[in-house]
Amino acid sequence: MENVADARSLVRLVEDSAAMRATVTAILECSGFRVREYASAGELLSEGALPDADCVLTDLRMPGIDGLSLLTRLRAVGSAVPVIVVTGHGDVSLAVRAMKLGACDFIEKPFAPETLVEAVRAAVSEPRTLSREARRALARERFARLTQREGQVLDQVLLGLRHREIGDQLAISPRTVEVFRSRIMAKTECQTVQELVRVAIEAGRG
Numbered sequence: 001m002e003n004v005a006d007a008r009s010l011v012r013l014v015e016d017s018a019a020m021r022a023t024v025t026a027i028l029e030c031s032g033f034r035v036r037e038y039a040s041a042g043e044l045l046s047e048g049a050l051p052d053a054d055c056v057l058t059d060l061r062m063p064g065i066d067g068l069s070l071l072t073r074l075r076a077v078g079s080a081v082p083v084i085v086v087t088g089h090g091d092v093s094l095a096v097r098a099m100k101l102g103a104c105d106f107i108e109k110p111f112a113p114e115t116l117v118e119a120v121r122a123a124v125s126e127p128r129t130l131s132r133e134a135r136r137a138l139a140r141e142r143f144a145r146l147t148q149r150e151g152q153v154l155d156q157v158l159l160g161l162r163h164r165e166i167g168d169q170l171a172i173s174p175r176t177v178e179v180f181r182s183r184i185m186a187k188t189e190c191q192t193v194q195e196l197v198r199v200a201i202e203a204g205r206g
Contacts, residue, residue: 009124014038014058014070015086024057027113028120041065045073053081054124060087060094060106068094071101082123086111092193093160099201106194139203145187153180157193158200 011033015021018039025035038044041058042065056074060067067085074081082104087095095106105119146154149170156166163174163181170177190196 009054009120010034010036010052011120011124012036012038012044012053012056012081014041014044014056014062014067016040016059016062020059024116027116031117031121033120041067041070041073044070045077053079055120056081056083057120058083058085060085060091060098068098068101071098071103075102084119084123091160092158092197095194096158096160096197096201099197105198108193135202136204139199142188142199143203143205146184150180150184150187153177154184154196154200154205157181157184158197158205 009032011028013021013024013028013035015024015037016039021037021039025037028035041062044056044058045065056070058067058070065073071083071085074083083098083102085095085098085103085106086109087098087106088109091108095103095108098106104123107115107119143151143154152170153166156169161169163177166172166177167174172180185191185196188196188199190199
């Protein structure tokens with residue numbers, strides 16, 4: 001169902017693939033958002049601090065100015081617009097860097113339409129009621145539940161390593177890594193890798 005806020009929200013989409021721009025625009029417009037498309041980060045940056053933008057949705061890997069550089073430059077010109085980065089599979093470590101630079105979320109390709117819409121709605125919604133300090137304290141409490149070994153596995157996950165690579169680093173089997181990762185998700189009350197990264201950043205990890 002379309003939110004009333006969606007119809008007022010302008011999403012600036014930065015994506016070098018014309019086909020992907022068309023797909024994302026169709027999904028968001030069907031959910032009531034307004035979308036303005038840019039084929040490069042340079043096009044977006046030429047518009048300055050973007051006072052009328054409710055959200056920027058940018059691909060991470062692009063020719064020229066990539067998503068991380070775009071995020072850095074937006075903050076440098078004083079823009080506080082929420083930024084969502086779209087990453088390829090295996091780009092978790094880059095997503096962690098993006099969130100440290102101030103991205104509010106990241107989405108992994110391929111993504112379901114509802115995942116995209118939910119992320120954008122969250123980005124343009126009212127600020128979270130908890131203060132930054134309260135969110136940090138809550139995040140640290142959730143990660144304090146982890147054992148030392150679970151913490152080691154988490155650190156490797158935040159580096160973007162796969163189960164086999166983590167197993168090689170920690171001298172355990174990929175299956176054991178999978179078990180640890182399931183425990184980490186349960187103890188931290190995270191449903192997705194994206195949420196795990198967000199909470200980890202708030203807790204000061206990563």
